[in-house]
Amino acid sequence: MPEYLSPGVFIEEIDAGPRPIAGVSTSTAGMVGVTRRGPEDGKPRLVTSYLEFQRTFGGLLPEPSATTAARLGDAEEGGKWWAFPLAVRGFFENGGQRLYVKRVVSAEGTRATVKTGRGLRSEITQDAAPDAATIEVRHLLGFTGIGQTVAIRRGDTDAELVAEATVQSYEQGARTRVTLAAAVGTGLSAARGDYIVPASPVAAADTVTFAASSRGGWGQRVQVLVRPVAGEQLPLLPDSAAGDFFVTRLTKDVTAAAHDVFVPKADVAGVGAQEDFWVLIRGDVFQARKDAESGDDVKLTITDLPADPRWKADDPVRRVRFANEPGATALRVGGAGRLYPDALLQFDDGEKLLIRRVTQIDGDVVTVDAPLAARYFDNQRVYLVEAEAAARFTDEDGDVTDETFANLHWNATEAVGLVRTVAGRSELVTASVTAGTTLAGGSDDAGFWFAGGDAGWTSLGADGLDGFDELKVSDFVGGEDPETGLTTGIAALESIDEIAICAVPGIWSGTVQQSLIGQCEDLKDRFAVLDPRDGLTVDGIRDFRAPYDTKYAAMYYPWVVVNHPITGLPYTVPPAGHIAGVYARTDVERGVHKAPANAIVRGINLRDGLATDLTRRHQDMLNPKGINALRFFPGMGNRVWGARTLSSDSAWRYVNVRRLFIFLEESIEEGTQWVVFEPNAEPLWALVKQTVENFLDTVWRSGALAGTTPDEAYFVACDRTTMTESDQQNGRLVCVIGVAPVFPAEFVIFRIQQKTRETQPA
Template sequence: MPEYLSPGVFIEEIDAGPRPIAGVSTSTAGMVGVTRRGPEDGKPRLVTSYLEFQRTFGGLLPDPVATVRSRWTNSAGEGGQWWKFPLAVRGFFENGGQRLFVKRVFSLGATPATATLKSGLTSEITKDAAVGEQDIEVRHLLGFAGKDQQVSIRRGDTGEELEQADVDSYVIGPQSTVRLKAPLTKGVRAARGDHLAVVPQNPRPDSITFTASSRGSWGKQVQVRLRPVAAAQLPVLPDPGQGGIFITQLSEDVKTKDDPVLVPRADLGDPVPDPLWVLIDGRRYLATLGADVGTDVTLDLDPARPEKPGWTGGATVVQRIRQANAADTDRIRLGGAAQLYRNALLQFDDAATGALVIRTVKEAPVDDLVTLDSALTGRYFENDRVYLIEAETAVRFTDEGGEVTEETIGGLHWLAASDGDPDAVAAAVSARSQLVRATGVGDLFTSRPWFAGGERAWTPLASGGDDNYGGLKPGDFVGVDGGSGRRTGIVALEDIDEVAICAVPGVWSQTVQQALIGHCEDLKDRFAILDPRNGLTIDQIQDFRAPYSTKYAALYYPWVVLNHPVTGLPTDLPPSGHMAGIYARTDVERGVHKAPANAVVRGINLRDGLAADLTRRHQDLLNPKGINALRYFPGMGNRVWGARTLSSDSAWRYVNVRRLFIFLEESIEEGTQWVVFEPNAEALWALVKQTVENFLGTVWRSGALAGTTPDEAYFVACDRTTMTEDDLQNGRLICVIGVAPVFPAEFVIFRIQQKTRETQPV
C-alpha cells in the first residue's frame, strides 16, 4: 500500500484493465546449409533478400568433385545434395519469404586463404610514360628515401619487373613526381596498375598476415593492398627565439651573379639577425650582412646565385624565413601537433640534400612541441610541410559472377598489435573488415614503413583456402551445443526465438531430419519442412516417409525443376526452400490459419517444373500417408496440393492447425509474462481470463477459429474450477483454454442428383 504521511496531493497510476497480447510472427524462417563463405561463429544471420544472402554468404555453389557428389547422392539413408542450398534460399524469397536466418555449415577440415606481406614499398604510377621519358608521376613518395634511391618499375597485372632505375630528383605535392637518372627503356601504363617498388637490402623481420574472414576456396579471390597515406600535412613552426619576420624588395636590379644584392636596412627591423635565412625567387639562401650603401645594406648569399638571376629592383621580394630547429636536435614545433600520438610516423623533406627523412614520435606531444625518436640532421624552416604517415588497407573480392566488392579501411596506425591501439593496422582491419582478418608480427615500421604492401600493389590470398567438402558429414548439419552464440548446425537455430519455419534444404539424411524434428518438438514453437530423396518413385517415397511420425513436420514430393542460372540446364531442386517461402507468403497474406496449399510454386519452370508428374491416382496413395503432393494443372500451373503433417494423430493432421496452435501458444506465453509473481488470487485470475479472451476474440474475428459466436469458437477458464488448494500453495496459476480451429476444405464434395420433372397443378 502507498504511504500517506503528510498532507498533500498524491498522483498514482493504476492498471486500467487486462494487458493486450500481441500475436507473434509466424513467417520467419531458419535454414541450415553449406555456403561459399560467411560467418562461421555466432548466431544465425538474418538476410532479407537473396542479394543480401549473396553479399553475406556468397552465391551459387559449384557441384563438388565426382567422388564427393557420388557419396552423398547415392546414399539412400544419409545423403543429400547440399550444394543446392543457395538455390533453395533463392526459391524462398521468390515465393514470398521476407525474413530468413541462415546458419552456415562447413567442413571442420576447411581452411581459410591467407597471404603474408613482408618488407617492401610500392607506389602506383598515376600517368602513362612512354619510352625515353624520365619523369614519372606517382601517387605518393611516402616512405621513399629520395635522391639516389634505386627503384624497381613493375607491371601491375603480372608483377613482372620492367626495369630498375635510380632517382635523380623528386617533387612532392598533390601529384608527386620522380625524375629518373636515365630515360625509360619500356613504357609504363597507369591503367595496368604499374608501380614503383622498393625492396630493402636489409629487410626487417616484420610481417603481417591477412586471412580470409571465413574458411573456403572463396578467399583465393580476395586481394589486399597495404599502403602508406598522408593523413595530414603539418606546418613547421619557427623556434620562439628566432624573432620577427620581414618582407621587403630589392633596391636595385640584380642581372648577374656578381651584382650586389641591396635591400632597405629600415625594412629589416632592429636588431637585425646576422646571419639570417631569406627566400628570393622561390629559393632559400643563407644571408650575411655586408657593407652599407646609403640607406641600403648588402646581403652576401650562400649558396651562389644563378648566372643570370633576372631579379628586378622594387619588384623581387626578399622574405625572411625563420628556422624551426637547430641541427642535430630531436625536437621540433609543428602546427596541429595535437593529432599526433606515440609512435606516429613523420616524413621530413630535407631540401638541401634531396633526402626524405622518416622519424617516429617518441611520446605524445605537449602543446606544439614534438619529441622525435632521433635527431634531425637537416635544417627545417617555418611553413615547411611534414607529412603524418598512416596506413590504408584496401580489400578487393571478385565473386563467381564477376562482381567486385571493395573495402577501404583508412586512418590506421603503423603500430604493433601489442601496443593495444585499436587503430593499429592489424587490430583495426580485424575489427572493421567484412572480408579479412589481420595479424602482425614485430614492431611495425618504427623507422620506415617498408611493410607497405610488399613488392606488389595488390597481393592475392593465395595460400590455403580449402573447402574440404570431402570431410563434410551429416553431423556437421546437426551441429553441437556450445552455449548461446557458440552453437552450430541445426542446434544454432535455438538462438533465434523468432524462427517459426525450419529446413535443411537438399539433405535427406535421417540423422539430420530426425535432429530437425527433435529440434522443433523440443522447442514447440516452430515447424519443420522435410525434403525427400531426389528421383524416388511412388513406392519409394512411401518407404521414405514410413519411419516418421511427428506433428511438427511436413514432407513434400517431388522435387522442383528450374533452369540453372549459370549453365541454363534443367536442375532438380529440393522443395523445402520454395515451400518455406509459400508458408511465409500465406501467413502474411491470409494468416497462419490458412493452409499453405493450392498456392502456385514460383521460381520454377512453367512447363516441366516438377521432377515427377503426379496424377490424382498417385495422390490417392500419398495423401492418406501425409505426403503432400506438388502437381501441375493445365491452366493453373504448378501448385501445392496437400496440407498434411507427418502425424499419426488425426487431431494434428493438418499443417495449418498445428501452426495455428504454435501461434496461439507462443503469443499467449510471451504476452502473459507479466503475470509471473503477481498475487495469485481472484483479481489476477479475472485479469488473466480477460486478457486471453480479448486476444482469442481478435483471432476469431480474423477467421482463424470456427464458430459463429465467440462462445462457439473458444472458452477460457481461470478460477477455482481449474486450480486446487494444492496448486495455489505450490504457486501454480492454471488457465484452461479451448479453441475450435478451422480445418481446411480438403475434400470439396458436390452431391448432384437427377430430379424428375413434376406436373404442376393448374
C-alpha cells in the first residue's frame, strides 16, 4: 500500500481490469536437413525467403552416387536428403514466411583449412610500361625506403618478372609510388595483381590458420587475404626544447650565382645566435643557423644548400621543430589517444622507413620499443600500421560473397585483434594463431614482415569434405554434441519456442520421424508434417502409415513433381515442404481453425505435378487411414484433399482441431504468466476467468469455435469448484476451460429426391 506522510497531491496507477491475451503465431516452421554450407553449431537459423536460404545455406545439392542412393533408399531407415533445398523452396512458394533451418552435417565431414606464412607484399595499382621506372603501389608499410632491393612478381602465377631492383626514391600520401634505379624492362599489370616484395624473403613460418566456418566441400571455394593497412596518419608534435614557431620569407633570390639566403631579422629574433634550427623551403627541410646581419635582414647559413636552388624572393620560409633527438625512444604524437599498447607505427624521414612498436602512452608522449636513429619534425606524420583481413566465397554459379575486416590490431589475443575479430565476426571462416608465434616482426635493415605473408589471396585446402556418403540416421535425430555441448539435428528445434510446424523433408526413416513426433508430443506446442517413402503404391503407403498413431502429426501422399531449376526436367520432391507452406498460408489468410485442405499446391508442375495420380476410389482407401491425398482436379489444379492427423482417437481426427488447441493452449500459457506469485484468492480467480473469457470471445467471433452464443462456444471456471483446499495450500491455481471447436465439412452431402407433380383439378 502507498504511504501518505505529508500533505500534497499524489498520483496512483491502478489496473484497469483483465490483461489481454495475444494469440501466438502458428505459421512459423522449423525444418532439419542437409545443405551445402551454413552454420552447423548453435540454434537453428531463421530465413524469411528462399533467396536468403540460398545466401546462408547454399543452393541445390548434388545427387549422390548410385551406391549411396541405393543404401539411402532403405524402406525402413532411408531418405532422399538431397531434395531438402527444393522442399524449402516449396515452403516459400506456397506462402511460408518464416522458417528456422537446422543444418545436418555428416560426422565424417571436415572443414577446409589453410595455414598462412609471413612476409610482405604490395600490389601494383596502375599498369606500367616496360620503360617505366616509377610504379604506383598500394602501400610501403614494412618496406625500408631508399636503397632497398625489391623483386617484382606476376599476380596470377607468382612468376618473377624482376629479380632485383633498387629503390631510388619513394613517395607516400594520396598516391604511393616507388622510383627504381632502372626501368622495369617488362610490362606490369594491376588487373593481373602484379606486386613487389623485398628481394630477400624472411624465413618461412606458419602464423595464422584459417578454417571454413563449417564443415563441407564448400570451404574449398573460400579464399582469405591478410595485409597491412595505414589505419591513421598522426601528426608529430614538437619537442619542448625545439623553440618557437615562425613563418617568414626570402628577401632575395637564391641562385647558383647569388648563393646567400636572407630573411627579415625581426621574424627570427627569437632564435639564438649560435642556435641550430630547421626550416622548410619549397618542400625540403634544411638545417640553418643565423649569420651576419645586413640592414633589416639576417643571413642564414644553410647546411647542404643545393648548388642551384632557384629560390625566389618572397618564397615562404617556415620553421619546423624537431619532435625528438636522434637515439630517443619517446616523442609527442598528436591524437595519441587513438593509439594502444603494442600498436605499430611507421616513421618516415624522407629517405628511410622504419617501424616501431608502442610500449607506453602517457598523454601525448608515446614511447616505442627501440631508439629512433633519425630526427623527425612536426611537419611529418607517423602511420598507424594495422591489419586488414578479407574472406571471399565464390559459389557454383559464380556469385561472390565478400567480407572485409579493417583496422585490426596485430595482436593475437586482443578482442579487436586480427585473429579474434575474424573468429568472432566472419560467417565464412574462423581463425587461430599458431602457438608461440607473433603476427608481425622484423628489423630496420630487412624491413618488417606480417602474418599472411606475400601470398595474396589464398584458397582454403582440399581437406574440406562433405561426407555425404556417410550420413546416418543419428545425424538427423541429433542430440547434444559432446565436444561443443550444443544440440544438433531435430533436438535443436526444441530451443525455438516460436516453431509451430516442423518437418524433416525427404527423410522417411522411422527413427527420424518418431523422434520428430516425440518432440511434438513432449512440447505440445508444434505439429509435424511427415513424408512417406518415395515411389510407394496405394497399398504401399497404407503399409507405411500403419505403425503411426499420434495426434501431433499428419502424412501426405504422393510426392510432388517440379521442374528441376538446373536441368529443367521433371523431378520428384517430398511434399512436406510444400504442405508446411500451405499450413502457413492458410493460417495467415483464414486462421489456424481453417483446415489446411482444398488449397492449391503451388510451385509444382501444372500437369503431371503429382508422382501418382489418385482417384476417388484410391482416396476411399487412404482417407480412413488418416493419409491425406494430394489430387489433381480438372479446372481446379493440384490440391490438398485431406486434413486428418495420424491419430486413432476420433476427438483428434482433424489437423485444424489439433492445431487450434495448440494455439489456444500456447496463447493462454504465455498470456497469463503475470498470474504467477499473485495472491491466490477470489479477486485473482475472477481476474483470470475474465482474462481467459475475453480471449476466447475473440476467438469465437473469428469463427474458430462452434455455437451461436458464447455459452455454446466455451466455458471458463476458476473458483472453489475447481480448486480444493489442498490445491490452495500448495500454491496451485486451477482454471478449467472448455471449448467447442469447429470441425471441417469433410463430407458434404446433398439429399435430393424426385418430387411428383400433383394432379390439378379440371
